[in-house]
Amino acid sequence: MQEKFYITTAIPYTNAPPHIGFALELIQADVIARYQRILGKDVFFLTGTDEHGSKAAHVAKEHGKSPRELGDENSAKFLKLCEALNISNSDFIRTTDEHKHWPSARKMWNALVSAGDIYKDTYVGKYCVGCEAFLTDKDLENGLCPIHKCLPEELKEEDYFFRLSKYQDELKKLIECDEIRIIPLSRKNEILAFLNRGLKDVSFSRPKEKLAWGIPVPDDDSQVIYVWADALTNYLSGVGFAEAGAQFQRFWPPDVQIVGKDISRFHALIWPAMLLSAGVPLYKTLFVHGFITSGGEKMSKSLGNVVDPFDLILRFGSDAVRYFFTREVPALDDGDYTEEKFIARYNGDLANGIGNLASRIVKLGVLSGREIAFSPNDLKDTIEQTELKYRAHMEQFQFNDALAAVSFLISAGDEYINQNKPWTLSRSIDLEEQKKFDAIISSLAFALGHSAVLLLPFIPWSAQRILDALQIVDIHLETWQGKKVKFVQTPALFPRK
Ligand SMILES: [Zn+2]
Known part of the structure; x- marks a missing residue:
């Protein structure tokens, strides 16, 4: 049962x-x-x-x-x-x-x-x-x-x-x-x-x-x-x-x-x-x-530093608010909010992090016009290590550390793109180059899909958009190997602020 x-x-x-x-x-x-x-x-x-x-x-x-x-x-x-x-x-x-x-x-x-x-x-x-x-x-x-x-x-x-x-x-x-x-x-x-x-x-x-x-x-x-x-x-x-x-x-x-x-x-x-x-x-x-402090002080009406949750959600969206408070506030201690910190996290981790990685990979897949197979390939070790760290932190409610582990995988994906420059191969008519391109994108798709699954508890709306773009219906990794899909364009998830 x-x-x-x-x-x-x-x-x-x-x-x-x-x-x-x-x-x-x-x-x-x-x-x-x-x-x-x-x-x-x-x-x-x-x-x-x-x-x-x-x-x-x-x-x-x-x-x-x-x-x-x-x-x-x-x-x-x-x-x-x-x-x-x-x-x-x-x-x-x-x-x-x-x-x-x-x-x-x-x-x-x-x-x-x-x-x-x-x-x-x-x-x-x-x-x-x-x-x-x-x-x-x-x-x-x-x-x-x-x-x-x-x-x-x-x-x-x-x-x-x-x-x-x-x-x-x-x-x-x-x-x-x-x-x-x-x-x-x-x-x-x-x-x-x-x-x-x-x-x-x-x-x-x-x-x-x-x-x-x-x-x-x-x-x-x-x-x-x-x-x-x-x-x-x-x-x-x-x-x-x-x-x-x-x-x-x-x-x-x-x-x-x-x-x-x-x-x-x-x-x-x-x-x-x-x-x-x-x-x-x-x-x-x-x-x-x-507790959450505001600019290092206890929030109070007289100090004028009270943060209204509805106001933050209206300006940045629920996922950004969820992300900030789990990433920036240590789960086991007090954390501090300032507008600068919020925007730095938003741009650093969301707009330039997962948002940018998703947009780069999906764009490459869509441009190629081909079906992409999922396979971890070169990123296999990084993906496995991320999963282990993430799970260990989640069991202890250390959300900030779990998210730091996902950020590491996202950075590894970015680096992998920069090193392999798949955009130079995306429209090649050379069969060997096409094969090389497919291997790179397969690995990136796997890493991106995996990041999205790990982020689902934190930023459920955006993570689901990524899974949709990758046509992932079943979130269990074992079912992905060798699966072939055509990516679907996704709107920008976290426009820069
Ligand atoms: Zn009292």
């Missing part, structure tokens, strides 16, 4: 329209999803929006809207971003969806109650609305939330608590032995260091009189489920946890969950503890990505 692969992004808050950081996460998840499909797996790819909580309620009030209106408005923008970036998600879940999401969130709550892991207590302490997190004094810097630099709210209220502390030792063991695999290693170590300081139970609900915008706690209408306890269950509801039907049986547990570094603790500690408590199998890999 075909192997399954379930991948998720985090679900962003709908208190603001999409920013470039979430675009990065969508692109990374999509690259993995498309890559796994090429490997032959049956992929389910989930994204969506997290619409409940204090922050959504506050921001809606500021804008004179209901939280529902704000959620509808911004959720639609996230959906639009998926389309604009050519994201191949299988579904889009909204935590306000009372049919698709709420039953699973409630089922999880009831499972935690049955396990004896939910109890009522008084919470006295601080809450950062920006983080949607209960903070202890240890978390603060000079009394302020270290992320939002603001004074947290002081709370004293009756809440339900989740016995997170009970799972401390088990979580530690699971993370240490990579049963819960956290990538990169620096993040795994950070989580283990946090675990070693000791886990406290967490408040898992809020009184309705203070926050009405959420899912009511089953059997207690005076409380709503804490926004994180609600949001984390989207990964379950997205594949039908409540009904536990064929889709859930097929795809659970997630193979890869992608999150930003700011929310890694929720996903590496609270989330697996909930699954352990409920007796639901754990996800396999948590991939934690860094």
Whole structure:
């Protein structure tokens, strides 16, 4: 039977329209999803929006809207971003969806109650609305939330608590032995260091009189489920946890969950503890990505350096945006955006790189008017080495290195053309010269086709145009050897900027 692969992004808050950081996460998840499909797996790819909580309620009030209106408005923008970036998600879940999401969130709550892991207590302490997190004094810097630099709210209220502390030792063991695999290693170590300081139970609900915008706690209408306890269950509801039907049986547990570094603790500690408590199998890999800075600074409205993903897509196309953020941003660290860097990558790697190579080879093939056979010939070793490097990097989510390997093959193709000057032979009537020309073009066609297949997860639209020009229908290399086709002219893929 075909192997399954379930991948998720985090679900962003709908208190603001999409920013470039979430675009990065969508692109990374999509690259993995498309890559796994090429490997032959049956992929389910989930994204969506997290619409409940204090922050959504506050921001809606500021804008004179209901939280529902704000959620509808911004959720639609996230959906639009998926389309604009050519994201191949299988579904889009909204935590306000009372049919698709709420039953699973409630089922999880009831499972935690049955396990004896939910109890009522008084919470006295601080809450950062920006983080949607209960903070202890240890978390603060000079009394302020270290992320939002603001004074947290002081709370004293009756809440339900989740016995997170009970799972401390088990979580530690699971993370240490990579049963819960956290990538990169620096993040795994950070989580283990946090675990070693000791886990406290967490408040898992809020009184309705203070926050009405959420899912009511089953059997207690005076409380709503804490926004994180609600949001984390989207990964379950997205594949039908409540009904536990064929889709859930097929795809659970997630193979890869992608999150930003700011929310890694929720996903590496609270989330697996909930699954352990409920007796639901754990996800396999948590991939934690860094942030995007703009000109070396954190993006902020006051600095005027906020990058709008829609604006970039409009100007350069979705493939160029997808390429930049996977090639320029190290997958395991922070990356920086500037307009100069973007244009340099665009012209260097896309217009002068793959775009130019494709146009040169296809033109030569079309001009010759002959059928071209696919055979790696002189470029065989380079093609094989590229494939090996590319695969090794893809398995580790090192997208920038995988793309660097493809760039090497593209440069090798360019060099090969310059050395062999096939254009001097393209219209020759000498049979020996025709043979020589055909051998050169065969090898180039193979290298170009192979580059396009490797680029399919990254720049799906353009890579497909190249495959179309080469008349490649089956992307499996083994099927190409000796195949004869007439190339079809392709429009310029990346006009210079
Ligand atoms: Zn905060």
